[in-house]
Amino acid sequence: MVVDKKITTSTNKRRDIMSLVVLIGIVVLLNFIGAFYFQRFDLTSEKRYTLAESTKTLLKNLDDEVYFKVYFDGDLNPSFTRLRNEAKEILDEFRAYSGNQIQYEFIVPGEGLSNDEKMNLEKQLYEKGLVPEQVYEKNKDKTSQSLIWPGAIVSHKGKEAVWKIFNRQDNTDYEVSVNNSVKELEYNLTNTIRKLQRNKKQEVTFIQGHYELDTLHFSELARALSEYYEVNRTPILGKLGALDQSDAIIIAQPDSAFSVADQYIIDQYIMKGGKVLWLIDPVGINRDTLLMKGFSLGLSRPLNIDNMLFKYGVRLNNVLLQDFQCAVIPMNVGFKKGQPNFKLFPWPFSPLVLPDVNHPIVKNLDLIKFDYVSSLDTITAHGIKKTILLSTSRYTKIQPTPARIFYSSVQIPPKESQFLNSYVPVACLLEGEFSSFVEYRLPSIFLKDSTFNAKYKYIDKGKKTKMIVVADGDIAKNDYNRSSRMPYPLGYDKYSNRQYANKNFLLNCVNYLLDDEGMLQLRSREVTLRLLDKKKITLQRSKWQMINVLMPVMLLILFGLIQFFLRKRKFAK
Numbered sequence: 001m002v003v004d005k006k007i008t009t010s011t012n013k014r015r016d017i018m019s020l021v022v023l024i025g026i027v028v029l030l031n032f033i034g035a036f037y038f039q040r041f042d043l044t045s046e047k048r049y050t051l052a053e054s055t056k057t058l059l060k061n062l063d064d065e066v067y068f069k070v071y072f073d074g075d076l077n078p079s080f081t082r083l084r085n086e087a088k089e090i091l092d093e094f095r096a097y098s099g100n101q102i103q104y105e106f107i108v109p110g111e112g113l114s115n116d117e118k119m120n121l122e123k124q125l126y127e128k129g130l131v132p133e134q135v136y137e138k139n140k141d142k143t144s145q146s147l148i149w150p151g152a153i154v155s156h157k158g159k160e161a162v163w164k165i166f167n168r169q170d171n172t173d174y175e176v177s178v179n180n181s182v183k184e185l186e187y188n189l190t191n192t193i194r195k196l197q198r199n200k201k202q203e204v205t206f207i208q209g210h211y212e213l214d215t216l217h218f219s220e221l222a223r224a225l226s227e228y229y230e231v232n233r234t235p236i237l238g239k240l241g242a243l244d245q246s247d248a249i250i251i252a253q254p255d256s257a258f259s260v261a262d263q264y265i266i267d268q269y270i271m272k273g274g275k276v277l278w279l280i281d282p283v284g285i286n287r288d289t290l291l292m293k294g295f296s297l298g299l300s301r302p303l304n305i306d307n308m309l310f311k312y313g314v315r316l317n318n319v320l321l322q323d324f325q326c327a328v329i330p331m332n333v334g335f336k337k338g339q340p341n342f343k344l345f346p347w348p349f350s351p352l353v354l355p356d357v358n359h360p361i362v363k364n365l366d367l368i369k370f371d372y373v374s375s376l377d378t379i380t381a382h383g384i385k386k387t388i389l390l391s392t393s394r395y396t397k398i399q400p401t402p403a404r405i406f407y408s409s410v411q412i413p414p415k416e417s418q419f420l421n422s423y424v425p426v427a428c429l430l431e432g433e434f435s436s437f438v439e440y441r442l443p444s445i446f447l448k449d450s451t452f453n454a455k456y457k458y459i460d461k462g463k464k465t466k467m468i469v470v471a472d473g474d475i476a477k478n479d480y481n482r483s484s485r486m487p488y489p490l491g492y493d494k495y496s497n498r499q500y501a502n503k504n505f506l507l508n509c510v511n512y513l514l515d516d517e518g519m520l521q522l523r524s525r526e527v528t529l530r531l532l533d534k535k536k537i538t539l540q541r542s543k544w545q546m547i548n549v550l551m552p553v554m555l556l557i558l559f560g561l562i563q564f565f566l567r568k569r570k571f572a573k
Contacts (some may be wrong), residue, residue, distance in 0.1 A: 093139070213252045243265060
């Protein structure tokens with residue numbers, strides 16, 4: 001009996017040793033395979049830690065080290081701690097895919113420095129473009145204040161750039177801004193690296209000379225585009241070659257007719273493969289008259305480009321659209337204690353369009369705000385692919401011109417039964433080899449130029465290219481503060497205090513036209529943030545603190561008791 005027990009014990013020992021050897025062998029084998037085969041696993045439902053293919057390609061092609069000095073560490077509140085941790089995780093991802101070409105360090109600004117040295121460091125950071133954030137926190141009856149530097153100085157081949165980890169959004173609290181910053185980490189980080197690698201920017205030109213949007217009203221779009229492209233303003237003025245250096249042009253809300261010469265220059269620019277973003281108001285509204293007199297007429301604008309667009313495959317209609325899904329405007333409904341009493345009313349002439357097309361330009365975009373928008377139709381054009389990007393809601397009304405608009409009509413609540421049209425197109429993408437609108441009808445001004453044929457040979461069938469037509473110019477128009485003359489963000493509605501997706505839509509349009517689909521893909525990624533309920537945290541704080549403190553202790557005691565009874569039972573046998 002004793003011999004059998006010894007044999008059993010010896011067998012168990014050999015089996016345990018063999019199991020250990022096999023386990024060690026598997027670990028060694030996996031490490032050996034891992035040295036030659038790189039793989040990372042993302043178990044989140046929306047693949048939030050899976051980098052976009054364009055990002056992976058960028059990282060794999062890095063030919064030198066990119067170094068990040070991240071000045072975002074130290075005593076941070078929970079929201080910013082989460083943002084710091086997310087930033088560190090994505091840097092680790094970037095480092096893994098770059099073959100260790102991405103390196104970083106987190107620094108507590110001013111730690112171990114004298115006051116003078118700390119002030120000098122902060123001055124240097126500010127001059128390099130790193131902007132501090134003043135954080136105010138209120139916890140019960142106590143208010144605290146701190147200064148943080150949520151960003152990094154990035155260096156590569158002697159060049160430096162700033163990576164903004166936190167983007168403070170106007171009129172939103174810190175929690176919302178932190179959550180949005182988490183979503184944009186990969187996009188902003190990739191964009192920073194691209195800036196350091198870019199030798200020459202593509203050129204985007206705002207066409208001038210036809211009373212287009214002025215500088216103040218398109219300043220926010222120009223600023224956003226300037227992060228990726230060289231942005232300028234160019235009046236054509238009938239000059240051949242005026243657009244030769246432009247990779248894409250934007251025609252934003254012209255208010256006067258295009259000359260035959262300008263038509264020809266734009267047409268031949270397209271034939272050479274140029275890209276165009278048309279932001280056109282077929283119907284004009286005098287808003288000053290509407291606000292001062294409460295009434296205005298919507299009249300067709302004779303822009304002299306209808307036939308051009310028709311030839312390319314789209315027709316702009318001289319109508320105004322009203323939509324049941326719309327923004328709001330204020331109206332004085334009387335006086336209260338001697339002061340005007342303003343209330344917000346739905347304004348059907350400002351449709352809010354939610355994209356429902358599975359196309360990279362509009363994927364995952366939020367509502368886009370239009371003002372006095374018209375409709376468009378696609379026309380048969382041989383070899384041209386047409387994609388409707390944006391359409392109105394199910395409840396739309398089409399109002400022909402001349403359209404009478406009364407400001408007081410807002411006091412009459414709109415009814416769905418009055419909106420009998422559905423899903424009216426307002427933005428369209430055209431792709432292919434366009435045929436020339438000119439068709440040998442050369443402007444006489446060019447025929448008088450003896451060097452014309454030598455310099456600029458007429459092209460009747462163009463190279464493969466793209467254009468986007470939007471039946472509204474206000475989509476690109478930012479409002480501004482009348483006293484400070486400072487622009488509001490593009491897409492910001494000061495009445496509802498809401499930010500719409502106008503800027504991202506237009507950036508996506510230009511990115512797509514210029515084949516910059518990597519940035520477009522990143523901007524349209526959707527990351528679901530599973531946030532804690534603040535109300536429950538406040539009401540149930542003590543409960544969850546007790547659970548977190550006592551639960552581990554209770555589990556340890558339970559585990560010990562189970563082990564005790566199992567050992568007692570084993571030796572009892």
